[in-house]
Amino acid sequence: MTTTLAGGRAARRQTMRRIRPRRSPATVLLLAVFAGAVGVLWLWWHNTPSIADNNSKILNAGRITGLLAGYLMALVVLQMARVPALERRVGSDRVARWHAMSGRYTVCLVLAHVFLTMWGYALQAGRSLGDIVQQTIDSVNQLPDMGKAAIGTGLLFFIGLISVGGIRKLIPYDTWYHVHLLTYAAVFLTFWHQISTGNDFAVEPTAKTFWYVLYGAVTALVLWYRILSPIRLNFRHRMRVEAVIEETPGIVSVLISGRKLHRMGAQAGQFFRWRFLAPGMRFSSHPYSLSAAPRPDMLRITVKAIGDHSTRLRELTPGTKVWAEGPYGALTAQRRSRGKVLLVAGGVGITPMRALFETLPGASGDITLLYRANTTQDLALWDELAAIANDRGARLMYAVNSPDGERPDISAERLRQKLPDIDDHDVFMCGPPGFAQSVYEALRGAGVPARRIHHESFEM
Amino acid sequence: MRKSHPIRRVVLATAATVSGVVLLLSLKPASDPGAAAAGVVPQQTVGAQESPQGGAAATGTGTVDGNPAQTEYGIVQVRLTVSNGKITKAEAIQAPKGGTSDQKTALAVPKLNQEAVAAQSADIDSVSSATYTSGGYKQSLQSAIDKMKAAGKAQGGGTGSSSGTGSGSTQAKTVTGAVAQTMYGPVQVRITVSNGKITKAEAVQAPKGGTSDQKTALAIPKLNQEAVAKGTADIDSVSGASYTSGGYKQSLQSALDQAGG
Numbered sequence: 124m125t126t127t128l129a130g131g132r133a134a135r136r137q138t139m140r141r142i143r144p145r146r147s148p149a150t151v152l153l154l155a156v157f158a159g160a161v162g163v164l165w166l167w168w169h170n171t172p173s174i175a176d177n178n179s180k181i182l183n184a185g186r187i188t189g190l191l192a193g194y195l196m197a198l199v200v201l202q203m204a205r206v207p208a209l210e211r212r213v214g215s216d217r218v219a220r221w222h223a224m225s226g227r228y229t230v231c232l233v234l235a236h237v238f239l240t241m242w243g244y245a246l247q248a249g250r251s252l253g254d255i256v257q258q259t260i261d262s263v264n265q266l267p268d269m270g271k272a273a274i275g276t277g278l279l280f281f282i283g284l285i286s287v288g289g290i291r292k293l294i295p296y297d298t299w300y301h302v303h304l305l306t307y308a309a310v311f312l313t314f315w316h317q318i319s320t321g322n323d324f325a326v327e328p329t330a331k332t333f334w335y336v337l338y339g340a341v342t343a344l345v346l347w348y349r350i351l352s353p354i355r356l357n358f359r360h361r362m363r364v365e366a367v368i369e370e371t372p373g374i375v376s377v378l379i380s381g382r383k384l385h386r387m388g389a390q391a392g393q394f395f396r397w398r399f400l401a402p403g404m405r406f407s408s409h410p411y412s413l414s415a416a417p418r419p420d421m422l423r424i425t426v427k428a429i430g431d432h433s434t435r436l437r438e439l440t441p442g443t444k445v446w447a448e449g450p451y452g453a454l455t456a457q458r459r460s461r462g463k464v465l466l467v468a469g470g471v472g473i474t475p476m477r478a479l480f481e482t483l484p485g486a487s488g489d490i491t492l493l494y495r496a497n498t499t500q501d502l503a504l505w506d507e508l509a510a511i512a513n514d515r516g517a518r519l520m521y522a523v524n525s526p527d528g529e530r531p532d533i534s535a536e537r538l539r540q541k542l543p544d545i546d547d548h549d550v551f552m553c554g555p556p557g558f559a560q561s562v563y564e565a566l567r568g569a570g571v572p573a574r575r576i577h578h579e580s581f582e583m
Numbered sequence: 584m585r586k587s588h589p590i591r592r593v594v595l596a597t598a599a600t601v602s603g604v605v606l607l608l609s610l611k612p613a614s615d616p617g618a619a620a621a622g623v624v625p626q627q628t629v630g631a632q633e634s635p636q637g638g639a640a641a642t643g644t645g646t647v648d649g650n651p652a653q654t655e656y657g658i659v660q661v662r663l664t665v666s667n668g669k670i671t672k673a674e675a676i677q678a679p680k681g682g683t684s685d686q687k688t689a690l691a692v693p694k695l696n697q698e699a700v701a702a703q704s705a706d707i708d709s710v711s712s713a714t715y716t717s718g719g720y721k722q723s724l725q726s727a728i729d730k731m732k733a734a735g736k737a738q739g740g741g742t743g744s745s746s747g748t749g750s751g752s753t754q755a756k757t758v759t760g761a762v763a764q765t766m767y768g769p770v771q772v773r774i775t776v777s778n779g780k781i782t783k784a785e786a787v788q789a790p791k792g793g794t795s796d797q798k799t800a801l802a803i804p805k806l807n808q809e810a811v812a813k814g815t816a817d818i819d820s821v822s823g824a825s826y827t828s829g830g831y832k833q834s835l836q837s838a839l840d841q842a843g844g
Contacts, residue, residue: 164607174611175798183611184604228596265714 134416137391137456137482138515144460147453149213156198163194166330170323182243185236186322192232193317193334196310197341199226204344205352205451211393214453215410216579223286230283233276233313268315275312278305296430297407307345314338353448360384362445364399365421367437370503374471375437376414376425379445385419387450390457391478392551395449397424399439407432408448412553414474414504416482425503427471456483458577459549465542466492467562469554470501475579476553477504480511487516491542494521495533495558533561535568546570552578644671647734649727651677651800652719656684658800659719661699663727670731673699673724677800679716687713695720704728759787760838763830768795770830774810776842784810784835790827798824806831815839 167187174180202209202222209218238255245251245258263269282303285291291299317334318324324331362381369375389395391413398408409432414425428434454475464483468476473494480492492512496502502521512519520541522531538545550566552559559578566576644666651660657679664672673696678688691713698707705725709717760772768790775783784807789799802824809818816836820828 168607168611171611173613174608175613175795180608183608187604187607188600224592231597232600 134391134418134481137416138484140456140484143457145212145457147213148208149217152209152213159194159198160191163190166190166323166327170327178243178246181239181246185238185240185243188232188239189236189317189321190323192229192236193314193321194337195225195229195232196313197337199229200306200310201341201344203349204341205348205448206344207348210451211453211455214579215394215451217453226286227283230279233279237276266316267319269320271312272316275309278309279313282306282309301406353446356387356448357446360387360447362422362447364439364441364443364445366441367439369437370425371501374425374427374501374503376423376504377436377439379422379424379447380420381422381445383419384417384422387417389413389417389422389450390455391416391482392454392456392475393450393452394475395422395424395447395451398446398448399436400444400446401435401439404432404435408446409433410451412452412475412478413450414477416478425471425474425477452579454551454553454577454579455479458551459483460575461547461549462486463489463544463548464491465545465548465550466490467495467550467552467554468492469495469558469562470497471503472553472555472558473504473508474553476551477508479551480508480517485515485517488518490515490517491548492517492519493533494519495531495554496521496523498523533565535565538565538569546572548575550576552576556580647727647731648676648804649723649725649730650804652722652726654679654715654719656687656715658797659716659723660800661720661723661727663699663724663731665731668731670700670703670728672696675720677796678720680796684716687716691716692720695724699724756842758838758842760834760836760841762788763833763837770827770834772810772831772834772838774835774838774842781811781814781839783807786831795827798827802827803831806835810835 164187167183167190171183171186174183199222202218202225209215237259241255241259241262242252244262245254248258250258263273282305285294285299285302294302318331324334360381360383362379362384365378365380367375367377394410394412396408396410398405411424411426413422415423426433426436428437452475456479462485464479464485466476466480466483476492476494480490483490492508494502494505494508499505499521502523505521508519511517522533524530542548545566546569548571550571552562554562559580563576563578567573644664647663647665649661649663651658658677659675659679660677662674662676663670664674675688675692675696678684678692680688691710694710695707695717699705705721705728707721707724709721756776758774758776760774762769762771769788770786770790771788773785773787774781786799786803786807789803791799802821805821806818806828810816816832816839818832818835820832
């Protein structure tokens with residue numbers, strides 16, 4: 124076994140593939156979501172013959188926000204069901220951003236729904252807005268399934284609160300993540316009052332059926348893709364730590380062996396969520412990209428020691444069991460539409476770029492890798508990259524700070540100077556957010572259209 | 584990469600949602616067009632109200648309607664049949680309708696009726712799973728019982744020389760006013776006139792359907808009461824039901840004209 128995984132047969136086979144761009148289904152999915160929302164609003168419209176007074180207006184606004192919240196709640200959960208079509212075609216990063224955005228929006232809708240409905244009920248009962256708290260208590264006590272709904276809503280608001288930027292930063296990721304899982308309980312608890320007190324579901328049996336199907340389908344997808352699929356994957360492939368290798372100071376590669384790993388269908392550029400069954404690491408799962416094309420018997424990840432988890436990776440002993448979920452991510456060869464490709468890596472962002480550099484189909488001279496690091500010593504995996512470049516006739520460039528600490532110039536002019544036909548390239552990019560942002564702007568300045576800049580960003 | 588500013592997104596989402604909801608609400612008519620266009624509204628007798636003479640509930644058999652009680656699911660109104668100061672029958676002339684309310688009403692109201700007769704008071708048990716309807720029922724029942732007692736006292740005080748309401752009386756004359764069309768449907772008033780005085784007023788037709796049901800239930804009893812109290816068509820409109828009130832006054836005037844002539 125060598126420490127470099129370059130030159131595998133599987134990787135070489137991939138370089139022979141034809142370029143077949145696949146469009147992201149994002150637009151179609153968003154349209155479907157809007158169509159569903161229109162359907163939900165139609166349901167309200169259809170069941171409401173008239174609105175007589177202001178009181179009814181408030182109640183109906185409560186109904187509309189409630190219906191929309193109920194609809195979106197199912198979609199917010201669906202976005203995190205790790206459905207392959209979303210994770211691998213739309214991209215895990217984009218779906219995670221959708222999830223965060225629609226989650227916040229849904230929490231606001233729920234807030235509006237609770238306030239408007241209780242206000243409307245208070246007015247209907249001849250009370251004033253000031254009695255809204257008493258009205259809420261009465262309604263929770265007297266209406267069916269409202270006790271459950273109240274607990275669920277409380278949970279939802281709590282989860283929303285700890286997800287607010289400033290507060291979230293104070294909480295360790297694992298704690299936050301596990302509290303966040305309570306959303307499932309919250310959604311379950313709030314579901315029943317929708318059916319039992321929701322006017323539209325009482326009047327329209329079809330609507331009720333549709334609601335059950337929506338929530339049932341989401342539940343099934345969550346169970347299948349978040350629980351059963353990973354169990355099957357791990358029982359089939361039985362992954363273990365094979366070796367841990369220090370690449371440069373602070374960057375380690377973990378080699379993972381297993382059975383028939385090529386059957387997982389992982390592509391270069393994708394990542395898995397890894398859980399190492401070692402003391403203290405059992406309860407946290409982290410996404411790390413494959414840093415080499417997967418081989419039937421071996422996978423490799425390369426990680427920079429920045430957090431708790433990544434620092435501990437160094438101490439992993441060979442033989443440690445590994446629980447993986449994936450493959451996820453859409454930063455793959457499928458995104459490509461042109462013959463020429465520029466790969467841009469910043470720091471440890473080299474990992475997916477390294478795998479793509481090895482496997483992207485292309486003739487000699489088609490592939491260029493630009494590797495940015497602080498110093499030449501920080502250029503992890505450099506020897507491998509040089510070997511691949513040599514093998515494939517690909518170009519390899521690096522940009523490091525000058526000895527006096529000055530940053531290298533990655534500007535539109537410089538990029539055009541190095542690659543005169545840069546506007547005819549697909550660009551794949553991975554690196555820290557600030558780096559990615561500045562390179563993105565330079566690339567746009569150099570004439571690369573936005574649709575050909577492929578990038579994954581996991582900041583919200 | 585192309586990031587819109589988060590604040591801008593929040594403002595956009597809020598504005599879009601609020602204006603969308605407001606637009607939807609404002610596009611809805613204030614009354615059910617289907618019900619208004621239906622034209623012929625089935626006869627609806629809204630409440631034999633207590634007259635000052637207490638004719639309804641005195642010695643013989645009479646009916647007393649409680650005030651309509653508003654609940655979250657709709658209006659509940661109880662009618663009692665009283666015989667010799669005792670409740671012999673209780674029924675709900677209005678109860679929540681539509682959706683699951685139908686089931687609940689069907690389940691709860693018979694039980695409540697039974698209880699009311701058995702207890703002879705409004706101190707009855709709520710039917711579980713229909714707490715709102717039960718609450719409304721008890722409220723309306725209480726008001727019916729209050730009216731019944733008030734009428735009984737009036738009778739006992741010896742002032743009650745009236746022959747009571749209804750067509751059974753020889754002296755009493757029943758006159759039905761002309762149908763008055765309103766935006767929400769026709770209104771028609773029937774009055775019982777005894778010795779030149781209105782002893783009873785009721786609406787044989789009133790707007791129905793959608794929120795009109797609620798408005799009718801709220802307005803008509805008040806209008807009936809006022810008509811009896813004033814003896815003329817010069818009565819106050821019920822706020823929130825001005826159209827119905829207008830139609831009512833119109834039909835009442837025509838009934839009074841007929842009775843006078």
